[in-house]
Amino acid sequence: MTNYKHLYWIISIVMTGGIVCGLNIAGISGAVSQIQNIFNLDDNGIGIVVSSLTIGCIIGSMILGYSSEKYGRKKTLILTSVLFTISSIGSALSTSPLSLIFYRFIGGIAVGTISFLGPLYISEISPPKIRGKLVSLSQFAIVIGILLAYIFDYFLIDITNSWRYMLLVPFIFSIIYMVLSTIYLPESPRWLVINNKKSEAKNVFEKIEGKKLAKKYINNIEESLSIKNKISFKYFLKGNIRKIILIGLLLAIFQQVVGINAVITYAPMIFENIGIQSQNALLQSILIGFVNFSATIIALWLIDKKGRKILLIYGAIGMTITLLYLTYAFSFSQNNILILIAILMYVIFYASSFAPILGVINSEIFSNNFRGIGMSFAAAINWLSAFLVVQFSPYIINNLGGSVLFGIFAVFSLLALIFVKLYIPETKNKSLEEIEKELNS
Numbered sequence: 001m002t003n004y005k006h007l008y009w010i011i012s013i014v015m016t017g018g019i020v021c022g023l024n025i026a027g028i029s030g031a032v033s034q035i036q037n038i039f040n041l042d043d044n045g046i047g048i049v050v051s052s053l054t055i056g057c058i059i060g061s062m063i064l065g066y067s068s069e070k071y072g073r074k075k076t077l078i079l080t081s082v083l084f085t086i087s088s089i090g091s092a093l094s095t096s097p098l099s100l101i102f103y104r105f106i107g108g109i110a111v112g113t114i115s116f117l118g119p120l121y122i123s124e125i126s127p128p129k130i131r132g133k134l135v136s137l138s139q140f141a142i143v144i145g146i147l148l149a150y151i152f153d154y155f156l157i158d159i160t161n162s163w164r165y166m167l168l169v170p171f172i173f174s175i176i177y178m179v180l181s182t183i184y185l186p187e188s189p190r191w192l193v194i195n196n197k198k199s200e201a202k203n204v205f206e207k208i209e210g211k212k213l214a215k216k217y218i219n220n221i222e223e224s225l226s227i228k229n230k231i232s233f234k235y236f237l238k239g240n241i242r243k244i245i246l247i248g249l250l251l252a253i254f255q256q257v258v259g260i261n262a263v264i265t266y267a268p269m270i271f272e273n274i275g276i277q278s279q280n281a282l283l284q285s286i287l288i289g290f291v292n293f294s295a296t297i298i299a300l301w302l303i304d305k306k307g308r309k310i311l312l313i314y315g316a317i318g319m320t321i322t323l324l325y326l327t328y329a330f331s332f333s334q335n336n337i338l339i340l341i342a343i344l345m346y347v348i349f350y351a352s353s354f355a356p357i358l359g360v361i362n363s364e365i366f367s368n369n370f371r372g373i374g375m376s377f378a379a380a381i382n383w384l385s386a387f388l389v390v391q392f393s394p395y396i397i398n399n400l401g402g403s404v405l406f407g408i409f410a411v412f413s414l415l416a417l418i419f420v421k422l423y424i425p426e427t428k429n430k431s432l433e434e435i436e437k438e439l440n441s
Helices: 004-038 043-070 073-092 097-125 128-156 162-168 170-184 189-194 198-209 211-227 233-237 239-257 260-273 278-302 308-332 336-351 354-365 371-400 402-423 432-440
Strands: none
Touching: 004 043, 004 073, 004 097, 004 128, 004 162, 004 170, 004 198, 004 260, 004 278, 043 073, 043 097, 043 371, 073 097, 073 162, 073 170, 097 128, 097 189, 097 354, 097 371, 128 162, 128 278, 128 354, 162 170, 189 198, 189 211, 198 211, 211 432, 239 260, 239 354, 239 371, 239 402, 260 278, 260 336, 260 371, 278 336, 278 354, 308 336, 308 354, 308 402, 336 354, 354 371, 354 432, 371 402
């Protein structure tokens, strides 16, 4: 019988890292205008400052993905807490654009790592029947962090040098995350089995699932590993494996190119672009964060009941419709209230589908043999896509207009719908080893 109290305690620790991620992703949104003015940056310059975190995410996803395979999930998660701490202090004390870029890059390494390692770790300790919901909690934590970032930015905006305090906020949460992960977080039992530490894995599983199921899980893992023990580059070029990798990578790309990070990061800029004053723009950003938070709860409720694929389909349809309206509104009818409503609806459709389900799907379709490597590579591609979106959005919206920006996102959203309909498998209520067998059959 599942010990839910112990299981949720472990997951709450991983979620703390997700909250710090959200604070780092959105915390700079309220500081963009100040930083641009203080350091006399043009649109490309502020784009580099903001997107430097995303560059770190790309590097972190690739390098620390290897670390999570070689040294374990726990040690890598602890390392991210150290990087978060260094980044928050360094960013807040920066005296030049270069130092700010450097420390945001450091934070990005941690964010990129958590973005794949959080879902991966949770998937490896979760029972199949509620795995979708539990893995989605990793994204939910990031959403909580984004909402908190908007709230902190709003209340700090009138303080002298408020941008420094905005960037310092993650420090407190980073320390909490560091302490909890060091003392209380167990190693992933699947990683332990893979690395011939069966007795330790048994102890972790027994605390969560009891002795009977612990034995069953370990046997299933060993059986899946016995099929292929060594991974080479040629392994990834084989028919079914190549298809699985391609599905994971394309889903990772589509999650970003529908434009969510442009809306999250530049929400105040978007609102100011249609004539809303700075503080009111921040207040409406809080509303976006709250809607994002609420919609993610919907995904948590539905993901194991209705399945992954149906949520992705409805999410893509809703995003396409709202983005097409925003394309029209920024061209012909700048009704601020309707634009706000459309942006909120877009966030609802995204947050209840693509936001949490990427981590769930990829943690399920990548096999035990290459889950860490596969998810880290998918995360790197995901953050590369996010970098391109974040880097070029300020130029597009300021020089070509919001209609062009949202029009591009609408096209990608439609393509995402077609992709999901044709290629994404349904994985609900199946063990990771069962999914692996089906995809490789």
